[in-house]
Amino acid sequence: MSPEPTPPGASADVLPGRRFEPDLRSMTRINLRPIASPMPLGFFSLGIASVLTACLQLGVLAEEARTAVALCVLPAFLLQFLVGMLAFGARDVIAATLMSVFAGSWLAFALVTAGGVPQGARVLGVLNLAFLCFGILMAAVTPPKRALWLVIVVSLPRWAATGLAGLTGAQWLTHAAGGLGLLVALVAGYAAFALMLEDMRGEQVLPIGRSGPAHTAVEGDLAVQLRNLERQAGVRRTL
Template sequence: MSSSGHTGEPATRIVLRPVATPLPLGFLALALATTVFSALQLGWIPPEQGRVAAITAMAATVPLQLLASVMGFLARDPVAATGMGILAGTWAVVGLTTYTSPPGSTSAGLGVLLVVSGIAMFVPAISGLAKLVAAAVMGTAGLRFVVTGLYQFEASPTWQSVAGWVGLALAVLGLYAALALELEGSHRRTVLPAGRRGPAASAVRGEGPMAPAELASEPGVRPQL
């Protein structure tokens, strides 16, 4: 987009590169980690195989969510970027701690991290309410971290079971959100309800043209972030 040169002022061009939404990748990566850890918490796999869950988080989920976070910033989506970044960092610590700790052990230090990380996830969840399904995934991820953190504090079988079931619900929700957004991107229309509202819904319909004045106030274009 360029400004008119009739006034003698230098022309200004702003080039926007199309970038696909990173949320499906991040949500599918989330489903991987939360499912294997839920299976561990619910006793479906023995504690001795907890390292498999740890490796899944560190080798699969963390790299994919880091990529999703970077792409979120490039796509000018701070909600996706922030949420995926927090998830990647949290799963990295969870995976490393699980891998290096005795099977079935708990850690109050890890509990503190999980509770704080869970609360932090409510920031992008609340900020992203224009996309209800995506916000629900991030909010449920926050709840999953908080409940798991309470288990790390108490070492209670009840909290362990609750964390496992919340984790499975998160996996199902993440899979649905990924499918809905992926279909939306490939078909260029809403196929499964994604809960878009306001500007988010208008964007999918191709409404709301970006006027030069609006572009000038965008992060990365304005003089200060």
């Protein structure tokens, strides 16, 4: 009985009776579709929505304007959800997770505030404290992306103040949350503007503070970008 021929791509010294798979690496192609950065849209949406809610908390807008503010904030959910989905497609799990969670927070605020449901303020207070825990975890893994990290860091005290204000009803906490909301809007607006300038001119114009892998991703060549590509989500077999 003659031995079976060795299939192409397989080693010739495979033991008889052993199953093997051919080496398909040379025939594998990974296609990536470049997209424009969605982050300026996400940061601008965050900033505008933060200004509206901050004005409500500071008393610039009367209580009768709560429903109107909720309806104006609702589009921020759609925009940031879109940014999150595009960021997932761009294989940026940190930006995608952050923007998607921000989208969920605006949707919850808009629905509860516009609906005028009983105990809505207390429920939103608990929700904001839950976002505070989420933000602490996100801040721990985001330092190489300083723009994202700074937005998260300034959002932490706002989530804390808003959450405690909803649970206690303390007016000074509500005002503090409003002031922190304006700070979030300022930081988010700067990050959005800096990223837009960078994308339009093809180089960093305003400092964003990237470091580590985030800096390499922008400054490195194509060979660096393709390193370990087969191990990234969407390419490997399971997540």
